[in-house]
Amino acid sequence: MISSKIAENAKRIFWIIFPFLIVLLMWQAIVSLKIFPQYLFPSPISVCEDFIAKTITTPILLVHIQDSLIRLSLGYAVGITGGLALGVAMGLNKFITRFFEPLIEFAHAIPGITWVPIAILWFGIGYKTVTFIIFLSVFFPVLYGTLTGVKTMSLKFSNVALMCGAKKWQTIAYVLLPGAMPSIMNGIRVGAAFGWRGLVASEMIAASSGLGWMIVDARSWLNTQTVILGAVIIGIFWIATDRLVLKTLEAKTIERWGMISAP
Amino acid sequence: MSRDPILEVCSVSKFFHSSKILALDDINLKVERREFLCILGPNGCGKTTLLNLIAGFKPYFPPTKGEMSMNGNLIRGPSSDRVMVFQEQTLFPWLNVQHNIEFGLKIKGIPKAERRKVSEHYLKLMELEEFKDKYPFQLSGGMNQKTELARALALKPEILLLDEPFAQVDALTRLSLQEELLRVSELEKRTTIFVTHSIQEAIFLGDRICVMTKRPGKIKEEVRVEFPKPRKWENLVNEKRFARLHSRLVSLVQEGEISNDIK
Numbered sequence: 001m002i003s004s005k006i007a008e009n010a011k012r013i014f015w016i017i018f019p020f021l022i023v024l025l026m027w028q029a030i031v032s033l034k035i036f037p038q039y040l041f042p043s044p045i046s047v048c049e050d051f052i053a054k055t056i057t058t059p060i061l062l063v064h065i066q067d068s069l070i071r072l073s074l075g076y077a078v079g080i081t082g083g084l085a086l087g088v089a090m091g092l093n094k095f096i097t098r099f100f101e102p103l104i105e106f107a108h109a110i111p112g113i114t115w116v117p118i119a120i121l122w123f124g125i126g127y128k129t130v131t132f133i134i135f136l137s138v139f140f141p142v143l144y145g146t147l148t149g150v151k152t153m154s155l156k157f158s159n160v161a162l163m164c165g166a167k168k169w170q171t172i173a174y175v176l177l178p179g180a181m182p183s184i185m186n187g188i189r190v191g192a193a194f195g196w197r198g199l200v201a202s203e204m205i206a207a208s209s210g211l212g213w214m215i216v217d218a219r220s221w222l223n224t225q226t227v228i229l230g231a232v233i234i235g236i237f238w239i240a241t242d243r244l245v246l247k248t249l250e251a252k253t254i255e256r257w258g259m260i261s262a263p
Numbered sequence: 264m265s266r267d268p269i270l271e272v273c274s275v276s277k278f279f280h281s282s283k284i285l286a287l288d289d290i291n292l293k294v295e296r297r298e299f300l301c302i303l304g305p306n307g308c309g310k311t312t313l314l315n316l317i318a319g320f321k322p323y324f325p326p327t328k329g330e331m332s333m334n335g336n337l338i339r340g341p342s343s344d345r346v347m348v349f350q351e352q353t354l355f356p357w358l359n360v361q362h363n364i365e366f367g368l369k370i371k372g373i374p375k376a377e378r379r380k381v382s383e384h385y386l387k388l389m390e391l392e393e394f395k396d397k398y399p400f401q402l403s404g405g406m407n408q409k410t411e412l413a414r415a416l417a418l419k420p421e422i423l424l425l426d427e428p429f430a431q432v433d434a435l436t437r438l439s440l441q442e443e444l445l446r447v448s449e450l451e452k453r454t455t456i457f458v459t460h461s462i463q464e465a466i467f468l469g470d471r472i473c474v475m476t477k478r479p480g481k482i483k484e485e486v487r488v489e490f491p492k493p494r495k496w497e498n499l500v501n502e503k504r505f506a507r508l509h510s511r512l513v514s515l516v517q518e519g520e521i522s523n524d525i526k
Contacts, residue, residue, distance in 0.1 A: 156349065164371075165371060178355070
């Protein structure tokens with residue numbers, strides 16, 4: 001039984017690594033054909049060398065990563081809290097819902113990065129602008145998800161809460177929020193992905209540090225291996241966010257409660 | 264008729280504007296303290312509407328005409344004095360069996376140790392001890408209804424409202440659930456209003472049966488059930504009086520059907 005579990009895990013890990021290995025080999029093979037000059041088509045080895053140079057020799061990459069992650073955490077925290085709060089307020093009050101619903105639906109359709117030009121004028125280049133864009137990218141999907149969850153929640157659950165004598169805040173905390181959880185999780189997932197894109201895009205335009213800025217800066221020096229390094233790091237961080245944070249959160253809530261079927 | 268009515272329904276009518284249906288037409292009903300009243304009628308006779316009105320639940324409440332009072336006080340909405348056991352699944356998916364049973368007590372601010380004591384008592388009474396850590400999606404239909412019943416009883420309501428609680432479970436489980444309900448209600452001596460379309464169920468459980476006619480719902484006749492409690496199915500089915508009462512109720516229910524069809 002234990003050995004079969006090990007075999008199963010080994011198989012799982014193999015199927016995570018194997019596709020990437022094939023892509024890497026093909027990449028190296030194309031480079032070896034020497035059809036393209038190095039600055040247009042850098043080799044995987046040069047990307048690795050760049051990684052080592054930027055972490056061990058001078059830890060500049062770590063600084064960029066740190067800056068990006070701080071902006072991201074800040075934007076996520078404010079965006080998710082704000083989205084949940086307004087979503088619940090709307091669930092509470094019909095007037096608030098009627099007023100905000102059309103506005104939100106409209107704003108939801110506008111990508112967060114649309115606001116970069118004006119955000120630069122308001123906040124200047126740097127942390128504030130990037131965080132603001134991340135906030136916008138996260139806020140609307142989370143709000144939209146919360147609102148959908150609260151609106152589609154069955155009347156029967158709130159009737160049960162009322163017959164138990166629940167006060168308004170108890171109904172929100174113990175019934176409305178957990179009941180809306182599948183939809184809220186969906187909003188957080190979409191918001192997290194949008195926020196990540198918002199981060200990279202706005203750093204490219206409105207920052208002087210961070211992964212997005214590193215990529216744009218490297219392009220102007222024709223350091224294409226750094227561009228690819230940045231892309232790889234972004235990919236790895238997104239997968240880590242998804243697997244370690246989002247999937248864990250889902251497994252502990254809606255999956256455990258049978259509100260969605262486990263994958 | 265009754266000296267000590269706990270609940271009075273006075274000339275209550277309900278017209279649903281959205282579907283243009285007169286669901287209830289001038290219902291008058293008095294329920295005695297500690298009585299087990301069955302409301303018997305075909306599908307669509309408005310019996311569920313009546314029960315939801317008594318519970319104070321939206322979208323049924325308030326009645327279009329008439330009023331209802333409990334212990335002399337006008338009914339204005341849901342309250343933990345009147346607790347419903349629903350036909351469909353209304354357990355909170357995000358709470359396990361034990362926490363579902365304790366939900367109302369938590370709302371009332373009862374300390375954890377005491378909550379535990381009450382829920383353990385009802386888990387034992389309903390033979391649910393093994394399943395206390397399970398989530399609702401992991402339960403069978405019968406277990407689910409037992410948990411619903413335990414949740415309602417744990418609130419210690421003055422009136423227990425049951426809306427065809429055993430309609431969704433198989434025939435064999437239904438028989439044992441009926442016996443269990445009777446056992447518990449003898450033990451606790453609560454006022455109970457039980458809505459059903461099953462004539463046998465009504466005879467088995469009720470001290471009194473109100474027969475309702477089809478749309479618009481009216482109370483057509485009241486029948487007293489004189490069999491002593493506790494009752495057992497195996498004893499009851501051999502009684503001549505059971506067969507007589509059964510055929511009388513059949514003709515009462517059918518008359519209603521036929522006269523409405525002719526109209």
